[in-house]
Amino acid sequence: MTRSSISSFMAGTDRTRTPVLGGPRVILVEPQLSENVGAVARAMLNCGLDRMSLVNPRDGWPNDKALAMASGATAVLDTIEVFATPEEAVADITNLYATTARPRELTVRVMTPREAAADMRAAVARGEEIGVLFGPERSGLTNDHVALADTVISVPLNPAYTSLNLAQAVLLVAYEWFTSGDTTPPDTLSMSGTRMAEKQELMDLFDRLETELDGGGFFRAPDLRPSVMRNLMSMLQRARLTDQEVRTFHGMISALSRSWQNTQNAKRRRGELDD
Amino acid sequence: MTRSSISSFMAGTDRTRTPVLGGPRVILVEPQLSENVGAVARAMLNCGLDRMSLVNPRDGWPNDKALAMASGATAVLDTIEVFATPEEAVADITNLYATTARPRELTVRVMTPREAAADMRAAVARGEEIGVLFGPERSGLTNDHVALADTVISVPLNPAYTSLNLAQAVLLVAYEWFTSGDTTPPDTLSMSGTRMAEKQELMDLFDRLETELDGGGFFRAPDLRPSVMRNLMSMLQRARLTDQEVRTFHGMISALSRSWQNTQNAKRRRGELDD
Numbered sequence: 001m002t003r004s005s006i007s008s009f010m011a012g013t014d015r016t017r018t019p020v021l022g023g024p025r026v027i028l029v030e031p032q033l034s035e036n037v038g039a040v041a042r043a044m045l046n047c048g049l050d051r052m053s054l055v056n057p058r059d060g061w062p063n064d065k066a067l068a069m070a071s072g073a074t075a076v077l078d079t080i081e082v083f084a085t086p087e088e089a090v091a092d093i094t095n096l097y098a099t100t101a102r103p104r105e106l107t108v109r110v111m112t113p114r115e116a117a118a119d120m121r122a123a124v125a126r127g128e129e130i131g132v133l134f135g136p137e138r139s140g141l142t143n144d145h146v147a148l149a150d151t152v153i154s155v156p157l158n159p160a161y162t163s164l165n166l167a168q169a170v171l172l173v174a175y176e177w178f179t180s181g182d183t184t185p186p187d188t189l190s191m192s193g194t195r196m197a198e199k200q201e202l203m204d205l206f207d208r209l210e211t212e213l214d215g216g217g218f219f220r221a222p223d224l225r226p227s228v229m230r231n232l233m234s235m236l237q238r239a240r241l242t243d244q245e246v247r248t249f250h251g252m253i254s255a256l257s258r259s260w261q262n263t264q265n266a267k268r269r270r271g272e273l274d275d
Numbered sequence: 276m277t278r279s280s281i282s283s284f285m286a287g288t289d290r291t292r293t294p295v296l297g298g299p300r301v302i303l304v305e306p307q308l309s310e311n312v313g314a315v316a317r318a319m320l321n322c323g324l325d326r327m328s329l330v331n332p333r334d335g336w337p338n339d340k341a342l343a344m345a346s347g348a349t350a351v352l353d354t355i356e357v358f359a360t361p362e363e364a365v366a367d368i369t370n371l372y373a374t375t376a377r378p379r380e381l382t383v384r385v386m387t388p389r390e391a392a393a394d395m396r397a398a399v400a401r402g403e404e405i406g407v408l409f410g411p412e413r414s415g416l417t418n419d420h421v422a423l424a425d426t427v428i429s430v431p432l433n434p435a436y437t438s439l440n441l442a443q444a445v446l447l448v449a450y451e452w453f454t455s456g457d458t459t460p461p462d463t464l465s466m467s468g469t470r471m472a473e474k475q476e477l478m479d480l481f482d483r484l485e486t487e488l489d490g491g492g493f494f495r496a497p498d499l500r501p502s503v504m505r506n507l508m509s510m511l512q513r514a515r516l517t518d519q520e521v522r523t524f525h526g527m528i529s530a531l532s533r534s535w536q537n538t539q540n541a542k543r544r545r546g547e548l549d550d
Contacts, residue, residue, distance in 0.1 A: 043443070045436040072438055107466050107517050114454070115461035156459040157450075161320040163347055168318070168446055175432075175447060179389070184431040186390035191382050242382050 023177050024097070024120055025051040025131040026170060027089050029145060032137045034059040038069025039167035040134075041076035047174035050075065053089045053131075054082045086133065086145055095123045095130040098149035099169055100141045110152045113173045117180035119151065132173060137166050194244040201246045206233050212253050216260065298452050299372070299395055300326040300406040301445060302364050304420060307412045309334040313344025314442035315409075316351035322449035325350065328364045328406075329357045361408065361420055370398045370405040373424035374444055375416045376437075385427045388448045392455035394426065407448060412441050469517040476521045481508050487528050491535065 026044055031037050031054060041052065054061055061082045070077050083089040090096050097116055111119060123130050133149060135141035146152060155172055157164070164172075189196070210229055219225040241249070267273045301319055306312050306329060319325065329336055336357045345352050358364040365371050372391055386394060398405050408424060410416035421427060430447055432439070439447075464471070485504055494500040516524070542548045 042436075042438060046432045046439060048433040073436065103465055104467055107464060107469060107520065110463050110465045112454075112459055112461045119462075152465065156454060156457045157321045158323040158453065161317075161348065163317060164321060168443065171443055171446070172450060175450075178433065179387075179431060182431045184387055186387045187394075188385050189382060190378055190385045190427065192379055194382060245382065 023049045023124065023130075023174075025053055025093070025129075026174075027053045027055065027086070027131050027133050028057070028166070029055045029086055029089075029133055029141060030058065030136040031166065032058045034063040034065035035069045036137060036166045037061075037063065037066040037080075038071075038073075038077070039165075040170045041066070041070040041073040043167045043171035044174055045073040045076050046171065047178035049174050049177065051079045052076055054080055055086050055089050056084055057082065086148060090131060090133070090148055092129055093131040094128045095120070095151075096133065096149040097131070097151050097153050098133045098141050098146045099153045099155070099173060100135065100146055101154060103143060103146055103152060106143055106146055108146065108152050109150065110154050113153055113155055113176040114180070116151065116153045116173070117176040120177060121180050134166060134170060189240060189242075191242060194242040197241045197243050197246045201243060202233075202237065202241065205246050205249055206236075208250065209253060212257055216257070298324045298399065298405075298449075300328055300368070300404075301449075302328045302330065302361070302406050302408050303332070303441070304330045304361055304364075304408055304416060305333065305411040306441065307333045309338040309340035310344045311412060311441045312336075312338065312341040312355075313346075313348075313352070314440075315445045316341070316345040316348040318442045318446035319449055320348040320351050321446065322453035324449050324452065326354045327351055329355055330361050330364050331359055332357065361423060365406060365408070365423055367404055368406040369403045370395070370426075371408065371424040372406070372426050372428050373408045373416055373421045374428045374430070374448060375410065375421055376429060378418060378421055378427060381418055381421055383421065383427050384425065385429050388428055388430055388451040389455070391426065391428045391448070392451040395452060396455050409441060409445060464515065464517075466517060469519040472516045472518050472521045476518060477508075477512065477516065480521050480524055481511075483525065484528060487532055491532070 026040065026049060028037065028040060031040075034057070037052075037054065037057065044050065044052065057063070059065070061080060062077075066077060067074060081089075097111075097120075103110075120130050132153065133141060133145055135145065153173060155162075155164070155169065206229065209232065213219065219228065236249075239245075264273065301315065301324060303312065303315060306315075309332070312327075312329065312332065316327065319327065332338070334340070336355060337352075341352060342349060356364075372386075372395075378385075395405050407428065408416055408420055410420065428448060430437075430439070430444065481504065484507065488494065494503065511524075514520075539548065
């Protein structure tokens, strides 16, 4: 799969900003494909992780294919330490997580990536050194690897289809790490140089609208006029207008009534209407 | 990047279970690489989404490369409808989301994928037809596409590095959809054929341990014995033992005391100890 540099899905790339970094060390046990090491580096940097260890990588290290695939995230590759065994790679870690399916033979604590992220944040706040083990692409971690860990991370996915590649598994765990510390407002209105309209601006708009609609004969049943106006107000307030949009709406009212007048005048000129 | 079928990161593949399906339609606008269409199909099925539409795919449709990449998720490709324009693709949708960076020129509602997933669940519960637009790999959605949507989904990521490929963007949005409806316990103990130990079993173990330790001369300062025992109890209870592990612990105590007795007997036989 070709990777392309798409900033368009994200909250906006700003390379002048300091990268958000820190968090768990990502430890790849016996990765088979160097391209995947590069892809993992990208997924990590997406989510503010920048420390990777490799245990006995099949293609050796350093490796040109990984470098090519990591384009833009080579800083992560620069942090890589290579170890001969998982035991050496985790020696200085106090909180170790292992990503794997729910183990059938071990009695071990199992967390979702979201719960694990909260657990990691708490561990980091206590000053602990944390790491996450990811197994080889096809076979995954063995029970011997899992036995080194404090906690298993198991990603809840469609039970009928759980095929996920290494970089995607890292992405989901790292994404939960990132979002657990992210303060992006979950639901917001993107506004540039504008602000939410205040009630007075809206009430002035509704007054103007009612006057012009009345002039155009909109309220055919006078007794229904209050409820019709309430429904219009409700509809327009549901849109959460900005001050700029209130001005635009005033302009639309003017243009529409001019349009009507222009049509009337044209008809008058053509003698289709009495003066 | 080569994809491999790794069930080892997930909560366990069980192909006899009915796939979890439903949720928003995924609409790819002008996808450039057929491989990405296949990769998107896999990411969707991972997260229980199974309806895809294509708008003007560069390589046409159907396409062998997409089919090869979708291995195992071809059922999603079978649902694909192809449209000439985004307007045609979204015609019957009532709640449309557009994945893009925070738009600079439009005043539009922007949600994180997590908030959008909750919003989608609510819409589905109301019986509404929902869809998510994803733009072409390099350029992303245009403002004209975004203007068709009710809500923008913007993925919060490391602002210094937001390069994400199409399938990964789909994966994150679909993962949030899946987890918003998932009931996996966030933190659990994986146990096979065992159960948590009851307090009586633990208290019996602690009594036995205290007796054997006493016999071995462990409590050198009798006045500290109560606090030493409390600390041992605290340590062992922190491990949250199962009933099986309590039995194992009893066996360890027996073996260790036998080991000491065997050593004593051997020394006695060698005349190193008085009778």
